[in-house]
Every structure is written in structure tokens, then in C-alpha cells.
Amino acid sequence: MSETSPYNSVAEYINAQPEETKQALLELKACILKVAPNATELLNYNIPAYALVKDGKREQQIMIAGYTKHVGLYPHPTTMEKFEPELTVYKRGKVRFNFR
Numbered sequence: 201m202s203e204t205s206p207y208n209s210v211a212e213y214i215n216a217q218p219e220e221t222k223q224a225l226l227e228l229k230a231c232i233l234k235v236a237p238n239a240t241e242l243l244n245y246n247i248p249a250y251a252l253v254k255d256g257k258r259e260q261q262i263m264i265a266g267y268t269k270h271v272g273l274y275p276h277p278t279t280m281e282k283f284e285p286e287l288t289v290y291k292r293g294k295v296r297f298n299f300r
Contacts (some may be wrong), residue, residue, distance in 0.1 A: 210241050210248040214266070221266040228264045228273060236262075 207213040214225045225248070232250050233239060239250040244258065247265040263274040280287065 207243060207246070210243060213243065213246075213248055217266040218268065221268070221271060224271045225264055225266050228271060232262055232264075 207216065210229075214222055214229070217225060229248070229250075236250065236252050239252055239262075240254065240256070242249050242251060244261060244263060247263055249261045249263040251261050253260050259276040259278055261276065262279070263272075265272040265274070
């Protein structure tokens with residue numbers, strides 16, 4: 201076990217989640233890898249992260265996290281800025297996907 205994370209891999213993190221959370225995280229992972237098939241999977245801040253460029257720092261990653269009743273999607277703020285025109289109709293901040 202890592203000193204900084206109770207998980208040794210993204211798979212271990214996802215598998216440790218409640219079933220509904222696990223399925224939602226797997227869907228987010230699939231979406232990320234569909235649009236960024238060369239993304240590198242890692243744990244960052246003890247949650248799954250996908251570096252969009254080799255050895256990408258936090259601003260070059262998309263992070264996801266599981267909770268009891270929702271999952272979080274955490275792109276870097278500069279990512280949100282890049283898509284500002286497309287996002288004007290949406291409330292921004294932390295993105296949560298609540299379960300039914």
C-alpha cells in the first residue's frame with residue numbers, strides 16, 4: 201500500500217466503490233479514454249486522474265472521484281476556460297452527477 205494513497209491503482213480505487221458509484225466511474229473513464237485514448241491513468245490526490253499529455257501535471261489532467269450518492273468530474277479550470285463559449289448556458293463549478 202502506498203503512503204499517500206490507500207489504493208495502489210485506479211482499478212483498485214474504482215473496485216472499492218459502491219456498485220452504483222463504480223458503474224458511474226467506469227462510464228466516465230470510458231468517455232475520457234474515448235476522446236483521449238493515449239491518456240495516462242494515475243492516482244492524483246488519491247483519486248483517479250488521466251494525464252492528457254505524457255507526464256502531464258495537474259493542469260493537463262482530468263480527475264474523477266466517487267462518493268456515496270454522486271461522482272465528481274474535475275477538469276482543470278484552464279480546460280473550462282478553453283470551452284467557455286460552449287459552456288455559457290451551463291452553471292459552472294464542481295460538476296456532480298447525482299444518482300437517482
